[in-house]
Amino acid sequence: MNQNILFALNRLKEKLWLRPLIFCVLSVFGALLASIADSNSHLNEIVPKIKTESLEQLLSTISGSMLVISIFAVGSMISAFSAASNTATPRSFKLITADDVSQNALSVFIGSFIYSIVAMVALKNGYYGKAGHFILFLFTLLFFALVIVTFLRWVERISKLGRMGHTIKLVEDATTNAIKMRLKFPTLNGIAINPNQEKGMAIYSDTAAYVQQINISKLQKNAETLDAIITVNAIPGSFATLDKPLFYILLKSTVSEIPDSKELKKAFTMGDMRYFDEDPRFGLITLSEIASRALSPAVNDPGTAIQIIGSYVRLFSLWDKTSADKDPDRDIYDRIAVPEISIDDLFIDAFRPISRDGAGNIEVMIRLQKAFSSISIIDNIDLKKASLLHSQEAFARAKLEMKYEIDLEVLRKESLFT
Template sequence: MKKKLFIYFHKLREQLWFRPLLFCLVSIAAALFAHQADGTKLDTLVPDIKTESIKGLLDTISSSMLVISIFAVGSMLSAFASASNTATPRSFKIVVTDDMSQNALSVFIGSFIFSIVATVALDNGFYGKSGVFILFLFTLILFALVILTFLRWVNSVSRLGRLEHTISQVESVAAKSLASHIKSPFSNALPIVNPLSDAQSVLSNSVGYVQHIDMAALQELAEESNLKIQLNCLPGDFIHENFEVIAFLKHKDLDLDEIKQKINNAIHVGDTRWFEEDPRFGFIALSEIASKALSPGINDPGTAIQIIGSHERLFFLWNESIADTKENNVRYDRITVPKISMIDFFDDAFRPIARDGGGNIEVMLRLQKVFKSIETISHEDIKKLATLYSKKAYDRAELSMTFKPDLDLLKNESLFFHRATRK
């Protein structure tokens, strides 16, 4: 049940109408709540407010908010199209969930609904003296909120959809996902140390990307059936029906068909990957932006250099105090989880850029400087792979560059060359 609610809520957050709908409901409730003040002691305390003054404000809100809402939707759609075209289609989900834009649209539409409901209630004598006063206060507050939101939104919409802002948004989401992974690399379960012997394979009954694994449901199943479950997939993996082994389990005279179905139900599969639980997906999206910028039709090496800087910042998350910490909060002790190989992170981050930018000296120099930088991180795998990928990047450049002084300069700046000369 929790898994279904999580997935449903995640999908709702991606819908453009969800937050405006919530604000509309709040607006209707506020317009009707003002009536509750009638017949209370407030009648003797509040001043007598003329309904004409409130109607003037409500008319102003109703006549302008619908136009502004349409303008806001048009601007957002243009920004979404720009993000997909100039960056990568994978960034669309991040841009569409931009909090500032959704909040602004929610305020504009909610204000319009509030003004309509309040006007109808006023015209039909729904409010008494106190109700009119409370409605007047609500209207003034809403009017001020609309002005402040509009000013903030104008500043935000000027950046929304622009390539630099999209890169920043993707990096921010990638950093959150990666930091969560570094802190809990095995999702509060146990790492696979010794694979289960004489284990039964569980095949996937779906085709698509693993988006979410309900660890609590798997733990509950393992405790009820006295099982040990070894997962063979992680969020971001593409699995195939009747072919891919998604888990292994050790059992004793159990209804395996039912258990296998429950394991499949705990692993949610979809058509696309999710940034939130897939720490590699952020690297992939950023590298796609860099590859697109390095294409001959666009020829924008500056964007690729900016992406390399984003990757560098992401790798330095391993240099924080939480880096290389062991799993301290094991809640799912009957489940073992595979580890994401560090080489996968390096492939996602640097291979596409080295491939597509192999002939650009500025990009390749920046790449070599990043390898020297991240080699200082206190992580053995990162240190080894930084040298390995420095050599791979140079080898790609050697195949693409024809100007020998550029190659000599690149070699002198490379990490593998400096490591070799120190030996």
């Protein structure tokens, strides 16, 4: 799927109102659709007669209970969102609100309530005939079954939603998807930057904001029109400022028109928030924030930091599958040069906060050194260099914090540089 469309769909997915609205529309349509069965004379003859009183009682039961359950569901979701922000990090909030099971449950509960109200009004005004009564009865039973199954699934999910382990998994999964995308398209389907090539004229952002997404295909069309090469300087996740070039444009022909920078800037989606979709660093930073909070004296939960170190090992192990995941058949935008993501930056985002905040904890530091050893065996020269460097830095930090010589000696033996 086109990355621009996928980005827009992911933003819609985070909206709590979207699925309930869709389900409400379908519920109203379903309640009114039952009357179509009355136009089939053969169906009127073969279906059993359903008493109006029984339908009214069923619909009254749904309308009386679904509104209460919907309010309860919203309250439980708000509590889960608050727990995730308070115990993990506010940066995980978007992932919690996008939870499919919770959104589906809220949609079913509200939709069932709307369905029962519309069906009840239509029923009392004689909107349905014999066949319509029967179809409405089947629809109502279907709604009952759907509500029961949804409620059971939702109860199981709400028991996990907002909990530390579940939040870490959500962030790790989102980061995994972002890393896989960047490994598959390291230059976002553009070309690699040639350090020896002139960059051209610098174009600056009009505002200080995060780059959330880049429409590479739009940049390519503009570059073809201008007969130019565009070099992206701010990839998704970068904080663009008034003094930092957003991109460079090099006109290949002296007769080319002066580019309209405003039109070119429209290819960059800017905002005050970062998203996980195309920004692997944001996922690593979010995990490191959770680990730092867990290692704070007020929380003192080294187990969570150790769990996140395990997540980092899994995430960096994705580089071991780089060659298999690359897609050589995708179109290359040959006029757009895009920098690859820096391994050094990823390591700083992931490991520096833990090595700083956990420097005095022998269990955390041993697990950190083991993580560097595991990552260093991956066939990637940048990963090997970064693992060695951060192993040395982590030990140096521990040496300043740990007073017990035996702990330091144990840590030295586990370190990658020994």
